[in-house]
Amino acid sequence: MGKKIETMQQKSPAEFFAENKNIAGFDNPGKCLYTTVRELVENSLDAAESSGQLPDIEITIEEISQKRMNSIRGIANLERVDESLYQDFETEDIRKKRMAKEAKEQEKLVKAAQKRGENPEVLAGAKKEAEAKRAAGASKSGKTFYKVTVKDNGTGMPHKDIPNLLGRVLSGTKYGLKQTRGKFGLGAKMALIWSKMSTGLPIEVWSARHGQSFISYYKLDIDIHKNEPNVHKAEELANSDRWHGAELSVTILGNWQYYRAKIHKYLRQIAVITPYARFSFAYVAEDEKNSIRVNFTRRTDKMPAPPKEVKFHPASVDLELIKRLIAITKCTTLRHFLFKDFSSISKDYAGRLIAEMRCGVDEDTLPGELDNKQVVSLHQLLHEAKFKDPDKDHLSPAGEYNLRLGILKELNPELVATHQGDARVLEGHAFVVEAAVSVGGRDIKPGINIYRFANRIPLLFEGGSDVITKTALKRINWATYKINQTSDKVGVFVSIVSTKIPYKGAGKEYIADDMDEMVHAVKHALQQCCLQLKVKITKQQAAKEQKLRRKNLIKYVPNAAAAVFKVLQTMSETPAVGPKRKRMEADNDILGPVKRREVEEGTLVQRLTEYVERIDTDMALEYQMQQGMAEAMQQPLFLMPQTAQHSYGPPLQGNAVSICLLSVA
């Protein structure tokens, strides 16, 4: 028998990702629906923020039944003739058993979710929908399709670039060295690939740039084999309102029932990290009573300064990248190339580096003339020499103000502390870690609730392996900060921004726990929040204890007053005999007023109450002094002048309030 000759095959990137959808977060129909929403929303946020526009984003998921999908695709909705031919065929007995089992499982799910403190509205909706589906026998085919539409007020896309940006895998405008949510040039195309695979329907796009007189309209899909856009329709529509932004609409197979909670959670968390954005979300069900509308309002007009593009840091470049930079540089000397195309290299330092290379190059060598060995020497030197840390001003963290605002808006906690860490460096890329820790609030369950963000994207999957989760659960000793990690409702928010987030995988689900620099930065930011909370919690506990102590003492005042008064009354009615009694009457002069009824039992009650309150305040203050909390008790109070002209007087320190006086000039 002759050997079968193996033929070599080649795959396009689109084919590779179509076959390995899970790499990009498109694991199953439910997750595909979630990731599609996520990718489109993140593109919209990037597009609005990059032009300094406060984001205004409308998200719609429209449910499309199998029947309606068939008519959209022009397929007849035929009644089944031979039921037993179908996968979901079941006898009456089996059907009854299944329904009972499903009802039980649903109850269990709802109970478990309630225990986790998830939104009852979402749960009630899920239950209602599941019941409606069961009643309608929808589980028969089990397939539901969704038209996902996301509209924004961002930059839009240039008319001629739209087919390539949305119909060619690994194409985009975010490959530069800049902090953006998107990075791989993949997300929107994955939604398109999934729509092609699951419904065969093309994507629809409306887009207009700022000031553009027309709206670009495209209907397109992707040739997966060739990794090329396949344009069905391209038009220029009138734009009389001078609208700018983009609207993308994609029809896919999904599973709202199992992923609605995740989508809701995602939107809620993105509203936390971008309180300057407005999101309106609508789920349009086939049966109107199952539709949902949620608005996440804008709480501030203060948007973080947009991130800036930076040059490569020498520590972040590999051999191939150096070759690419050499190929595209406009610099005509090696010294200029090092100084101009890299960050953290001054003109002088470039000269010193070249002198150190000693392999036949000098400052005036044309970069393009470096041979392979010289490029390798340069690469080696760039990784061995010392350089200043990369510039950090190009990053755009959410800011403590926004983080706090978002948390207050969405969770309304009793306490919240925030901290922004200093910029640090990982493999030549600067990064900043911001954190917030909250205690109490609505829709949050007892224990440690972790909210992870990277480049202002909420990360909801693979939490167990993530550096933030591991640090919060294993490296923070919550008890030292007077936080009970099982009974307190603790919110842990960590947001990392960088020009290169070290994600594991193209799905952007989590950041690994194996980079010391990242671990230290996350731990430090959380500890700083906890320290602030400890002061607040100690103060709260002291106030609580004081209240309890006073309550207990005041409880005994009437009885004590009655007993003392009785003794005084008896004494005042009996004649004064003996030196002790005489001395007592002289010292206190109390029996006279009692005898003359100037002092009654009520007088004693009043005086004792006043005394308990005074003593208690003194004790509390002393206790706080001992705990070193007098500082924390001071609240700044500013008296503002009514005119713009003023000069600042020296601050006056009070016991519990520090007053900064501003005197009108």
Ligand SMILES: Nc1ncnc2c1ncn2[C@@H]1O[C@H](COP(=O)(O)OP(=O)(O)OP(=O)(O)O)[C@@H](O)[C@H]1O
């Ligand atoms: N709503 C939008 N407004 C403006 N441009 C957009 C919008 N959506 C997509 N784009 C453009 O299309 C490009 C490709 O988007 P896509 O989602 O495929 O990848 P990406 O966002 O660059 O990276 P990632 O795969 O990491 O999300 C983007 O880089 C952007 O230039």
